[in-house]
Amino acid sequence: MSSAAFKSTVSQFVLSNDQVHKIIAGLTSELVEGLSTTDPKNITQQPSYITRLPTGKETGLYLAVDMGGTNLRTAAVHLLGDGQVGVTMEKHEITHQLKTGTGQAMFDWIADCTASLLKSVALDMGNADLQMGVTFSFALHQTAINRGKVLAMGKGFDLSDVMGKDLKDLLEDGFKRKNLPIVVSAIINDTVGTLVSHAYVSPSTKIGVILATGTNAAYIERASEVSKYKGPACDQMILNTEWDAMGKADYLPQTKYDKEIDAVSLVPGFQEFEKMVSGLYMGELVRLALVDLIQQKAVFTFLNGIVPESLKTRLAFKTLFMSTIESDNSSDHSSIDRVFKTSFGIEGLSAQDRADVHELIHTIGKRSAKMTAAACAALLRKANGASVKLDDPKEITTIGIDGSVFEKYPHFSRKMMDELTDILGQDRASRVRLELARDGGCIGAALVAMVSHSGGAV
Template sequence: MTSSTFQDTVNEFVLSKDQVQKIIDGLTEELVEGLSTKDPKNITQQPSYITRLPTGQETGLYLAIDMGGTNLRTAAVHLLGDGQVGVTMEKHEITHDLKTGTGEAMFDWIADCTAQLLKSVALDLGTTADLQMGVTFSFALHQTAINRGTVLAMGKGFDLSDVMGKDLKDLLEGGFARKNLPVSVSAIINDTVGTLVSHAYVSPSTKIGVILATGTNAAYIERAADVSKYNGPACDQMILNTEWDAMGKASYLPQTKYDKEIDAVSLVPGFQEFEKMVSGLYMGELVRLSLVDLIERNAIFEFLGGKVPESLKPRLAFKTLFMSTIESENNPEHTAVDHVFKSSFGIEGLTADDRRRVFELVHAVGKRSATMTAAACAALLHKANGASVNLDDANEITTIGIDGSVFEKYPHFSHEMMEALTEILGKDRASRIRLELARDGGCIGAALVAMVSHSGGAV
């Protein structure tokens, strides 16, 4: 009974070919729907107002900030041409109090962080005209111009007052004005758009940008004629911020009871259901909920007698970092499992079977995330095929630039994504896909877009 109960739980995270295809078909349907819908509740497929990728020859000094789910990065970016950049960057943790406070307090803090950067790079504000800034904003915006967009929704633990529905340029420049900083916002992009643009600066075959960290999202290049929701100047193509994190419906997502529990207790149930199945914020919680259930059913850690330790009860107590530690160990005894549970939870006495089972569970949850991310990338590749991507040209390489701690640091994640893409696309097509790590895309991408926007060109 114990063994079958455990295996049944692990098997819930193992996806069949049919389940993967349903994810691809479902996401593709939502990608198409998002191109035309005027429903303000549908935040997917947001036009970025960026109509071409950089050439790699752009030059100049521009400020940039990258506001994500965990940190704010401020940067002075020197574009040097020939795909080269010089970056002075500072990182600041966004505290819980900031995330759940007032909008004014948040944007004053951003201005203070920017002032600290300017001091670090020794810019003399007294002799400096308005400094141009590109902004990467990792949350849903309704973009109305290259440097304007109203805030639609903020997940990732944010609950700011007086921000929803406001224009981000006005919010930021209000903070700069209150702190007497001569900074103008000349471009606003999403972090995943920044990843696409910045990686294309150094790798011109890049057609898709993906973020896979605390949250997840993607951007790609679409035919402008297919983007009926776009009302801007005429163009041939448009980079779209898919907001695929907010996609996903119960009709096609292979949700376990643990996925449903995570959604039910989240700040906004029914929102970002795809993200809650694959991103770094939730992977560890899926393992914790599974372990709690298995302990209560006496299917693991039997020495506890079905009693869950207090240390395992808090939400998000089992971090995705612990999964990475466990999977990174090349040791059949899985001694890293012992270390994690002893040092972080005060749990000792695990048997060899316990350690093996924890490893199997962790591996299954991690592999499901990689497979689902690959399925989402396949949906984008299919949607863009014949436009910015040509899957059938044996001489064309398509690069997917991926930024984020899960892709960069989680063991074997890129390999398992590539295995899943090979299964989905076939060996020939998959051999022409490259998955590449794209670091610091938010700041560099924002600076690139700010440069072209300020110079009067259309990116």
């Protein structure tokens, strides 16, 4: 039987209905605030300068770069019409050395990766400039469809001489240094890319979500609501919410472990919502809770309260381990033994230890799904009556979701949908679809680059 200390620890990660609705109300308040704020420290609700979604009929060949928290993807994207695309893509890991080095080194490397793609696809358009769309998974102060100043990055990035610089200039300077005739004709956020690309395939898509190393969302808002937007007149605007940076202590149900993660992060007090739900942090929550429970002799009692060195390393317990363990349907959770033996050199777990570890992991994973669903509910309610028609029985609203947590974490989508049903009610929830969106960054960037280059208003 689990100890009282174990039950107390796990209960901190269980959300009540009141807590869920408090999250929705808090996020909604921040969504509204972000529409008008001019505070440079508030990076939420960034206008994308994209005022319509694709029709699915667009055609052409465009380059794309997708810079995320873990990898850089380069792609040649052939838009074929009828919602069809052909993609040649290469993926490159962004090393810690690159993440914490100079901006010039980073953008020279991006140019080298792009040159590698061009060589592999043997793309030669003579003397013509190659048009590129760029997906940038970090906050930008966008000033045009192809220009944006880099804001705080997060996700382990600490580049010198980049903050406040225009991303188009940073990229094109790198291409020039490598003698590549490439023009950046569109810059979008990865979540905007997910929304745009999934709408190309599924026209009912009104919200795009990323749930991977980090998390973010984009949705379609009435332009009249976005008072801080100073661009050309339009009826609607896709907004990059930067919901990762939302979340205040007065409504986020932070445990002491969440607060510890925040305290030792590169930027304490920044991206507090993200630190509670995304792939970079879920495994770390498990590790911190386990360390605490071992010290209390509430689990792994054979260790006599002494935490193994292998478990003391920050981020040592990967969210991938959680996924592996939750995928194991055996009654004795034998995968737990394998994970702890292989990755931490810990052997001798009892049946109760395995049951406790499984319960802890399941509860933390479920909290992430519930909090993400609450954030989606806030967006659905904010957009309801405009781009979203929750009360119209003939209207379906699709949320396109890209990212390893949504795609690979066991039962995550079902847990999200169950929570949305609880929040919205059966009728409204039945008009909402959660769909996996893949490679949204590259395809979305290519779509926006195509429309921008052809002179049409996106």
